[in-house]
Amino acid sequence: MKSEPAAGVASEPAGPPEKRQATRITRRLLKLSFMVMLPLILIPVLLPRKVSAKRLSGSKSAERSTRRESRVVREKQIQNVVDEFKIRMSIPDTVVVSVVEHNQLVVSVERTRDGTGAFSLLIEDDFLDGLTRDEIDAVVAHELGHVWIFTHHPFLQTEELANEIAIRVVREETLAVVYDKVWKRIGRKGDLVYLPTATAESSARESR
Numbered sequence: 001m002k003s004e005p006a007a008g009v010a011s012e013p014a015g016p017p018e019k020r021q022a023t024r025i026t027r028r029l030l031k032l033s034f035m036v037m038l039p040l041i042l043i044p045v046l047l048p049r050k051v052s053a054k055r056l057s058g059s060k061s062a063e064r065s066t067r068r069e070s071r072v073v074r075e076k077q078i079q080n081v082v083d084e085f086k087i088r089m090s091i092p093d094t095v096v097v098s099v100v101e102h103n104q105l106v107v108s109v110e111r112t113r114d115g116t117g118a119f120s121l122l123i124e125d126d127f128l129d130g131l132t133r134d135e136i137d138a139v140v141a142h143e144l145g146h147v148w149i150f151t152h153h154p155f156l157q158t159e160e161l162a163n164e165i166a167i168r169v170v171r172e173e174t175l176a177v178v179y180d181k182v183w184k185r186i187g188r189k190g191d192l193v194y195l196p197t198a199t200a201e202s203s204a205r206e207s208r
Helices: 017-088 125-129 133-152 159-166 172-186 196-207
Strands: 095-100 107-111 119-124
Touching: 017 095, 017 119, 017 125, 017 133, 095 125, 107 133, 119 125, 119 133, 125 172, 133 159, 133 172, 159 172
Parallel strands: 095 119
Antiparallel strands: 107 119
16 A cells, blocks of 8 residues: 655655755855845845835934034124124134033123133024014124123123113113113013113103
8 A cells, every 4th residue: 555645744855866856056146045035035125114204314414514604604693793893892812602502591692711811792683583684783892792792891891881881882772672682582571771861861850
């Protein structure tokens, strides 16, 4: 009686040993080809996600780079205003403009810490977005007013005196508008006693 191979068990092909060896090699090559081809089949499926992630990361980097370039351009523009006003206000000291991401005071001026005696004028980037050219001039003039006091009467440092010096080169009405925008920015309302005319009017009312 002829015996049958058990179900599920692959039988060795009949034939000479050379043929069986060749069959085994062919099977191994097919398995190896499948293992090589599988990643190649999956790569097109995964690639779009990776490309999208790279594009997203690239767009953020480009946005940050554009922002930095914008700040550099603004700094140069404002530095030109500073240099012009320094001449008109007789201020010999070096004043370097920096447009920064955040400034607790929105706009400020202080001596640098490098021992050169220069001043650093810091302006918050987003605050500049809401200013006109005339208002930027007023901001610069006011801060240069503080620089003038630092170098002439350091113990008389007041907002009012800084504005008295500032109105040599800008309109007082523009300074009032700038003050209002600063107060809105920091969330605290002040009054216009800082302005020379407002002070004079207040004194006149009190003397009546």
